[in-house]
Amino acid sequence: MQFWIIQTLNSLAMGGLLFLLSAGFSLIFGLMRIPNLAHGGLFMLGAYVGATLLGQSLPFWLAAIVAGALVGALGVILEGTLLRRMAGNEQGQVLITLGISFIIADLCLLSWGGDPVPLAAPRGLRPPVFLAGFAFPGYRLAVLGFALAAALGLWMLLERTRLGAMIRAGVDDREMARSVGIRVSRLFSAVFFLGAFLAGLGGVIGGPILSAYPGLDADMLPLALVVVILGGVGSLPGALVGSFLVGIIYNFGTALFPDFAYVILFLPMVVMLVVKPTGLFGRAMR
C-alpha cells in the first residue's frame, strides 16, 4: 500500500514539474511552429541561477520567481534578436534553438562546474506530512499544489483575457490571425517570455528533487517533447494531462518494469503518433 501511495505522489509531483516545463514549450511550439530545443537549457539555467540566489540567502519562492524572471528576460532577448532574424525560416529557427542550448549548457558548466549543485527545499516543507497514518514528503505535495496553481493562473490568462484569445487564435491559424490585425510577432515575444519564465521557475522548484547538474537540460527536453506529443501541441489542457500521464507512466513503469525503463515513455508516444498524431487535445494547425 505504501508503495502505491508513494509512487502515486511521486508521479503527481513529477507531473507538476513537467507541466511547468512543458506548458511554455507547448505554447511556443503551437504559436511559432518550432520546438524550442533550448527549453531544457532554460530549465537548467533556472536551477543554477536559483541555487546561486539561495546561496545569497534569498527566500526560496522569491529566488524561484527572480530566477524565472531572469530566464524569461533571456528568452525575450533570444527571440527578439536571434529568432526574429530568421522569421519564416522554421528549420533555421530550430537549429538556432539547438545552438543556444549548447551555449547555455557550456556556460553553465563554466560558471557552476561539473558537480551537481543541490538546492535546499524551503525549511517549512522539509519534514514529512502525516496523513491517514502515512508519511508524505511535504515538498512534493507543495510542488503538486504549486503546479496546479500555475495551471489555473495560465488557464485564466489564456481563456479569460484578450491576450490569451489572441494567442489561441495564432495557434489555430497564424496567417488568418495576422489578417484580422493581430500582431503575431508581439505574441511571439510574450509567449517566449512566459515559456522561458515557467521553465526557469520550474528549474528552481524542481531543484530540491533533481538538483542542478550538467546534462539536466538533455534529461528534461525529451520529457517535454513526449508531453507535447501525448497532450497535443499548443494546448494547455493537453500539457497538463500529458505531464501527469508522463509522470505516472515513468514512475510506475520504471518501478514495475525496470527492464523497460528506456522505452517505457516512448512506447505510448509511438502509439499516440500512430493513433492520433495531433495528441489528446491538439488540432491540426494551419
Place this chain on the structure above:
Amino acid sequence: MAIDALVISEIDSFYGDSHVLHRVCVTLREGEILALLGRNGAGKTTTLSTTMGWLKPRHGSIAVFGEQIGGLAPENIVQKGVALVPQGRRIFPSLSVRENLAVAEIKRKGGNRPWTMERVFDTFPRLRERKSQTAGSLSGGEQQMLAIGRALMSNPRVLLMDEPSEGLAPQIVAEVGRIIASLREEGLSILLVEQNLELAMTLANDVVILNTGRVAASGKASDIAADQEVLDRNLGVF
C-alpha cells in the same frame, strides 16, 4: 474624379516558382461590388491573397483609396481598411464566437454606425444565440456568418470575399446574398470571388473574368452576363 476603392494594377504573383498571376488589373469603385470570376485555378484566390498581403506581388501595385498597400504585411493591410472573408471561412475553431469577433476588433475614428460586437449580433442573430460556443462547433452557414462578422469587426472600407456561398444550403446562400447587398447599401466596396454565377451576376456592378492567371474579360455585369460566348470560353466546362 473620385478615388477608386481598390486598384490592383498589373500584378504578377508567384507560388514558389510557379507564375500564377500575369499583369492582372482590377478596379473596384467605391460603394460597388466587383465579381471576380473564372475557373478553378484561374487565379481568383491568388488575387485576393496578394491583396491581403499573404503573397507579395513581384510586379505591379495595389492601392486602397489611393494609398499603396502592395508588399505590406497582412496586419498592416487590415489597418488600412481591407478585410478578408477567406475561402473555407477559417474562423478560429478553438475560440468562442465572441472571442472570434473580439480579437478582430479595430476601432476607427469617424464613420457613422461603426461595427461592434452588438451590431454583428443584430445582423446575425444566430451568432448571438451561440456566442459562448466554440466556433468549431458551428454549422457551415453559421461559420460563414461568423467569418463575415469577424471581417466587419475591423470596420473595413474594402471587403474581400472568397466564395462566401461555397458549401452552403440554398436558403443560406440567399441570406448571404442579401447581407452582401445590404453591405453595399452602406457604402462598403466589395471584391467578390464567386463560383455561383447567378449569385455573382445578381450582386455585381462590374465583372472581371480571369483565365489562367490573365484578365480575359471585364466590364459591366449586365454586358458580360449577356455575352454567352465570353462566358462559355472562360467559365464553361471544356
